[in-house]
Amino acid sequence: xxxxxxxxxxxxxxxxxxxxxxxxxxxxxxxxxxxxxxxxxxxxxxxxxxxxxxxxxxxxxxxxxxxxxxxxxxxxxxxxxxxxxxxxxxxxxxxxxxxxxxxxxxxxxxxxxxxxxxxxxxxxxxxxxxxxxxxxxxxxxxxxxxxxxxxxxxxxxxxxxxxxxxxxxxxxxxxxxxxxxxxxxxxxxxxxxxxxxxxxxxxxxxxxxxxxxxxxxxxxxxxxxxxxxxxxxxxxxxxxxxxxxxxxxxxxxxxxxxxxxxxxxxxxxxxxxxxxxxxxxxxxxxxxxxxxxxxxxxxxxxxxxxxxxxxxxxxxxxxxxxxxxxxxxxxxxxxxxxxxxxxxxxxxxxxxxxxxxxxxxxxxxxxxxxxxx
Amino acid sequence: xxxxxxxxxxxxxxxxxxxxxxxxxxxxxxxxxxxxxxxxxxxxxxxxxxxxxxxxxxxxxxxxxxxxxxxxxxxx
Amino acid sequence: xxxxxxxxxxxxxxxxxxxxxxxxxxxxxxxxxxxxxxxxxxxxxxxxxxxxxxxxxxxxxxxxxxxxxxxxxxxxxxxxxxxxxxxxxxxxxxxxxxxxxxxxxxxxxxxxxxxxxxxxxxxxxxxxxxxxxxxxxxxxxxxxxxxxxxxxxxxxxxxxxxxxxxxxxxxxxxxxxxxxxxxxxxxxxxxxxxxxxxxxxxxxxxxxxxxxxxxxxxxxxxxxxxxxxxxxxxxxxxxxxxxxxxxxxxxxxxxxxxxxxxxxxxxxxxxxxxxxxxxxxxxxxxxxxxxxxxxxxxxxxxxxxxxxxxxxxxxxxxxxxxxxxxxxxxxxxxxxxxxxxxxxxxxxxxxxxxxxxxxxxxxxxxxxxxxxxxxxxxxxxxxxxxxxxxxxxxxxxxxxxxxxxxxxxxxxxxxxxxxxxxxxxxxxxxxxxxxxxxxxxxxxxxxxxxxxxxxxx
Ligand SMILES: Cc1cc2nc3c(=O)[nH]c(=O)nc-3n(C[C@H](O)[C@H](O)[C@H](O)COP(=O)(O)OP(=O)(O)OC[C@H]3O[C@@H](n4cnc5c(N)ncnc54)[C@H](O)[C@@H]3O)c2cc1C
Ligand code: FES
Numbered sequence: 054x055x056x057x058x059x060x061x062x063x064x065x066x067x068x069x070x071x072x073x074x075x076x077x078x079x080x081x082x083x084x085x086x087x088x089x090x091x092x093x094x095x096x097x098x099x100x101x102x103x104x105x106x107x108x109x110x111x112x113x114x115x116x117x118x119x120x121x122x123x124x125x126x127x128x129x130x131x132x133x134x135x136x137x138x139x140x141x142x143x144x145x146x147x148x149x150x151x152x153x154x155x156x157x158x159x160x161x162x163x164x165x166x167x168x169x170x171x172x173x174x175x176x177x178x179x180x181x182x183x184x185x186x187x188x189x190x191x192x193x194x195x196x197x198x199x200x201x202x203x204x205x206x207x208x209x210x211x212x213x214x215x216x217x218x219x220x221x222x223x224x225x226x227x228x229x230x231x232x233x234x235x236x237x238x239x240x241x242x243x244x245x246x247x248x249x250x251x252x253x254x255x256x257x258x259x260x261x262x263x264x265x266x267x268x269x270x271x272x273x274x275x276x277x278x279x280x281x282x283x284x285x286x287x288x289x290x291x292x293x294x295x296x297x298x299x300x301x302x303x304x305x306x307x308x309x310x311x312x313x314x315x316x317x318x319x320x321x322x323x324x325x326x327x328x329x330x331x332x333x334x335x336x337x338x339x340x341x342x343x344x345x346x347x348x349x350x351x352x353x354x355x356x357x358x359x360x361x362x363x364x365x366x367x368x369x370x371x372x373x374x375x376x377x378x379x380x381x382x383x384x385x386x387x388x389x390x391x392x393x394x395x396x397x398x399x400x401x402x403x404x405x406x407x408x409x410x411x412x413x414x415x416x417x418x419x420x421x422x423x424x425x426x
Numbered sequence: 427x428x429x430x431x432x433x434x435x436x437x438x439x440x441x442x443x444x445x446x447x448x449x450x451x452x453x454x455x456x457x458x459x460x461x462x463x464x465x466x467x468x469x470x471x472x473x474x475x476x477x478x479x480x481x482x483x484x485x486x487x488x489x490x491x492x493x494x495x496x497x498x499x500x501x502x
Numbered sequence: 503x504x505x506x507x508x509x510x511x512x513x514x515x516x517x518x519x520x521x522x523x524x525x526x527x528x529x530x531x532x533x534x535x536x537x538x539x540x541x542x543x544x545x546x547x548x549x550x551x552x553x554x555x556x557x558x559x560x561x562x563x564x565x566x567x568x569x570x571x572x573x574x575x576x577x578x579x580x581x582x583x584x585x586x587x588x589x590x591x592x593x594x595x596x597x598x599x600x601x602x603x604x605x606x607x608x609x610x611x612x613x614x615x616x617x618x619x620x621x622x623x624x625x626x627x628x629x630x631x632x633x634x635x636x637x638x639x640x641x642x643x644x645x646x647x648x649x650x651x652x653x654x655x656x657x658x659x660x661x662x663x664x665x666x667x668x669x670x671x672x673x674x675x676x677x678x679x680x681x682x683x684x685x686x687x688x689x690x691x692x693x694x695x696x697x698x699x700x701x702x703x704x705x706x707x708x709x710x711x712x713x714x715x716x717x718x719x720x721x722x723x724x725x726x727x728x729x730x731x732x733x734x735x736x737x738x739x740x741x742x743x744x745x746x747x748x749x750x751x752x753x754x755x756x757x758x759x760x761x762x763x764x765x766x767x768x769x770x771x772x773x774x775x776x777x778x779x780x781x782x783x784x785x786x787x788x789x790x791x792x793x794x795x796x797x798x799x800x801x802x803x804x805x806x807x808x809x810x811x812x813x814x815x816x817x818x819x820x821x822x823x824x825x826x827x828x829x830x831x832x833x834x835x836x837x838x839x840x841x842x843x844x845x846x847x848x849x850x851x852x853x854x855x856x857x858x859x860x861x862x863x864x865x866x867x868x869x870x871x872x873x874x875x876x877x878x879x880x881x882x883x884x885x886x887x888x889x890x891x892x893x894x895x896x897x898x899x900x901x902x903x904x905x906x907x908x909x910x911x912x913x914x915x916x917x918x919x920x921x922x923x924x925x926x927x928x929x930x931x932x933x934x935x936x937x938x939x940x941x942x943x944x945x946x947x948x949x950x951x952x953x954x955x956x957x958x959x
Contacts (some may be wrong), residue, residue, distance in 0.1 A: 213905070352945060431649070
C-alpha cells in the first residue's frame with residue numbers, strides 16, 4: 054500500500070474511471086483507482102461495444118460535438134491503449150447501419166440525423182436508404198426492413214478487452230488499482246478528502262473523482278452533488294461463433310471479433326434487476342431474423358441483462374462540487390464511445406490545465422434549471 | 427492416415443444403416459447416435475479448435491456440448 | 503400452452519419416481535427429458551437394452567420398474583424435450599424438434615441429476631481422453647467396449663466401470679487412483695454410519711475384489727497426471743505413484759473424479775446455492791422435501807446433492823408427496839405418513855455418502871490446476887491465464903469470465919465453472935456461486951423469434 058496519498062483518487066474502475074485514470078496519469082498525476090467487489094453492477098462488463106455517432110445529440114448540440122470528437126479520436130486512443138497494454142481492442146470503424154422495421158420510427162430517426170447534421174456540418178456524414186435500395190446492395194437484408202440509415206463514421210470495439218486493456222494501461226503508467234475496495238463514505242479533510250472503505254480501511258487523497266457508475270448514486274450527495282443516476286436495463290443475446298464474417302455492422306446486430314453475433318438494444322426500467330427476460334429474448338431474436346433471415350438457424354448460447362447508467366436527460370454529467378472544491382462527478386451513458394474523451398480532454402479539465410475544454414454545458418446545474426423552469 | 431477406433435469392434439454391428447465417414451462407408455445399428463457410430467469406426471479428432479488443437483467426443487452427456495455430431499441415426 | 507399440476511424436468515430415478523407418485527395421487531404431470539427415452543444417466547437406455555446387456559447388472563434392470571410405472575393416464579411424457587428456461591410463475595420453456603413450447607403449472611420439480619466433475623490436467627483435451635461416464639454411456643447405449651483403456655482418477659464409478667469392462671472381456675490396462683491410504687483412513691471414521699448401507703459397501707468391496715482378481719494393475723495415491731499424443735493416435739499417460747514415475751500407452755484414457763449436482767438450471771432460476779465442503783461442489787438450498795426459496799420450485803435427486811439412484815428415487819417421492827399436499831390432494835398428516843417409507847430409504851442410501859465423500863474427495867491437483875493446463879475447454883483458457891487475470895481486479899467469477907472468456911463457450915461454464923472456482927479458492931478469492939443465464943441449452947434464433955408475441959411488420 055502506498056504511504057503517500059495520491060494526487061487524485063478515482064472511485065470506480067469501469068471504463069469511465071479507468072479512461073480518466075489513463076488521462077490523468079499521462080498528465081503526470083499520481084492516481085489511485087478504488088473499485089468495488091465482483092458482485093457490483095458493471096455496465097462496462099455487459100455492454101454492446103459500439104463506438105457510435107448516429108443519433109448522438111440530435112437535440113443537444115454540445116453532446117453531438119462531444120461524441121463526434123470522441124469518435125474521431127478513437128484510432129489514436131486505441132493505438133495508445135494497445136501499446137500500453139499489449140492488448141488488441143479489435144477497433145473497427147468501418148461504418149454502420151441503423152435498421153428499421155417501422156416506417157414512422159424510420160422517418161423520425163432520419164429527421165433526427167438531419168438535425169445532428171445541422172449541428173455538425175461537414176464533420177458528420179450519413180445516408181438515408183429506402184428498404185428496396187438497401188436490398189439491391191445487400192440482398193441478404195429481409196423484406197421486413199423498411200429502411201436504414203448509414204454513417205461511415207460508426208464502428209465498434211471488443212468491450213471486454215477494452216476494460217482489461219484499460220486496467221493494464223493504468224498499471225503500466227504507474228497508477229494503482231485497488232480491487233474489492235467499496236467506498237462507503239467520503240469526508241472533506243482540510244485541503245483534501247478522507248475515504249472510508251467497506252473493510253474499515255481509510256485512505257486520504259488530495260482530490261477525488263466520483264466515477265462509480267450506478268454506485269455514484271449513494272455517494273454523490275455526500276460530496277454535494279445532486280445528479281440522480283438511475284439504472285436502465287438493456288438485454289442482449291450472443292450466438293455461437295460463425296466461421297464467416299457478417300457483411301455489415303449495425304447498432305443492434307454486430308459480430309464480435311471472436312466470431313459470435315451479439316443482438317441487442319432493449320430498454321427497460323426494471324430497477325436494479327438485471328435478469329434476462331423471455332419477452333426481450335424473443336423480440337431480439339425476431340429483430341435479428343427480420344433484418345437478416347439467414348440467421349434463423351444460428352443458435353443463441355446466452356442472453357443477459359445489464360444496467361445502463363442514466364442521468365435524467367441521458368447526457369453526460371461533468372461537474373465540480375459546489376461545496377467541496379477538489380471533488381468531481383463524472384458519469385455518462387456511452388462510456389465506450391466517449392473513452393478517448395475521458396482519457397484526454399476530460400483529464401485536462403479535471404487537472405485544470407491550459408488545454409482544458411469548455412464543459413460548461415455538461416454541468417449538473419442544467420437539472421436545477423429545468424426543475425426551476 | 428486412418429486412426430483406429432479406441433473401442434472394440436461390436437459383435438452385433440452387422441445389419442444397420444450405412445453412412446459415409448471420411449469417404450468410406452461405415453455401418454451403424456439403428457438408434458445409434460452419430461457420435462457413437464463415428465467412435466466405433468475411428469479414433470481420429472472430430473474437429474480442430476480455433477487454436478488448432480484436435481478434439482474428439484469427451485462427455486457424451488451434452489455437458490460439454492461439443493460433440494458437434496449429435497443426431498440420432500434412424501433407419502432409412 | 504400445456505397445462506398440468508406439476509412439470510417435472512428430468513426422467514431419471516428422481517423424476518420417474520416423482521411422476522408416478524404424483525400421478526397416483528391424482529396430479530396431472532408433464533414429464534420432460536432431453537434424452538429420447540426415460541432412464542436418466544443411471545438407467546440410460548434401459549427400455550431398449552434392458553434385457554440384452556447382462557453386464558450392466560441387476561440394479562440397472564431395477565430401472566425398468568420405474569419406467570413401467572410411468573404408464574399412467576395422468577402422465578404426459580415428452581422426450582427429446584430440452585428445457586432451456588424457467589420463468590417466474592412456474593412457466594417452463596422447452597424445445598423439441600426445433601420448436602419451443604411454454605408450459606405452465608403451479609409446481610415444477612427439477613430432477614436434472616448430476617454431471618461428472620471436470621478432471622483437468624496437462625493433455626486432457628486430446629482425442630482419446632474421455633470421461634468414465636461417457637464410456638459407460640457408450641457401453642450402455644451403443645455397446646461400445648473400451649479397448650485397452652486406462653482408468654484414472656477416483657470414485658466408485660471407476661470400480662463399477664472396471665468390473666463391467668472385465669465382465670465383457672474389455673479388461674482395463676490399469677486402474678490409477680488419486681486417493682491416498684490416508685484419505686481412506688480418515689474416511690473410516692464414517693464407517694459405522696455407512697454400515698446402514700451395508701449392501702452398497704459390500705457391493706463396492708466385491709467390485710474391488712473382482713478387479714484385483716482379474717489382475718488389473720492398480721495404483722493409489724497417484725499424482726502428476728499428464729498425457730501426450732504418440733504415434734497412431736495412441737496416448738502416453740504418465741503419473742507418479744509409490745515414489746516412482748509410471749507410464750502407460752493406451753488408445754483410451756478414461757478419467758473420473760466423482761459427480762456433482764448439475765446446477766446450471768437451478769442457478770439460472772434464482773435458487774439459492776451454497777458451497778458444500780463435504781461434496782466439494784455447489785448445491786441448491788432445499789428443505790427436507792426438496793422445496794427451494796423460489797415459490798413452486800422443488801429439486802430432487804442428484805441435482806440437489808449427490809446420493810445416487812436409490813436416494814434420488816426416494817427424494818423424488820418425497821417431493822411428490824409435498825407437492826400433492828400443496829395441491830390439496832394430501833393432508834399434512836397424510837403427506838407425513840406417506841413419507842415415512844421413502845424417508846428411511848433415503849436415510850439408508852445416504853448413510854454411505856460421508857464415507858464416500860471423504861474417501862474419494864477430489865484431488866487438489868485436479869481441482870486447482872496450474873500452468874498451461876486448460877481449464878475452459880470451450881474457449882481454451884489455461885489455469886495460468888486465469889491466475890494472471892486476478893492480479894489487479896475484482897477477484898470473483900464474473901471478473902474471470904469477462905477478462906479471460908472462461909465460461910463463455912457453448913457449454914456456458916458447465917465444464918469449467920468448478921475448476922474456475924477451484925483456482926479462485928486457491929488464490930483466496932470469492933467463492934460465491936457463479937451466475938448462470940438462459941438459454942440453458944442453445945436455441946436457434948428462428949425458434950426463439952417464434953415466441954415473440956406479434957410478428958414485426
Ligand atoms: C446493455 C448496454 C449496452 C451498452 N452499449 C454501449 C455501446 O454500445 N457503446 C457505448 O459507448 N456504451 C454502451 N453502453 C454504456 C457503457 O457501457 C457505459 O457508459 C459504461 O460502461 C459506464 O462505465 P462506468 O465506468 O461509468 O460504470 P460501470 O462500468 O458500471 O463501472 C462502475 C464501477 O464503479 C465501481 N463502484 C461502484 N460503487 C463503488 C463504490 N462505492 N466504491 C468503489 N467502487 C465502486 C464498480 O465496482 C464498477 O467497477 C451500454 C450499456 C449497457 C448496459
Ligand atoms: S468449458 Fe468453459 S465454457 Fe465450456
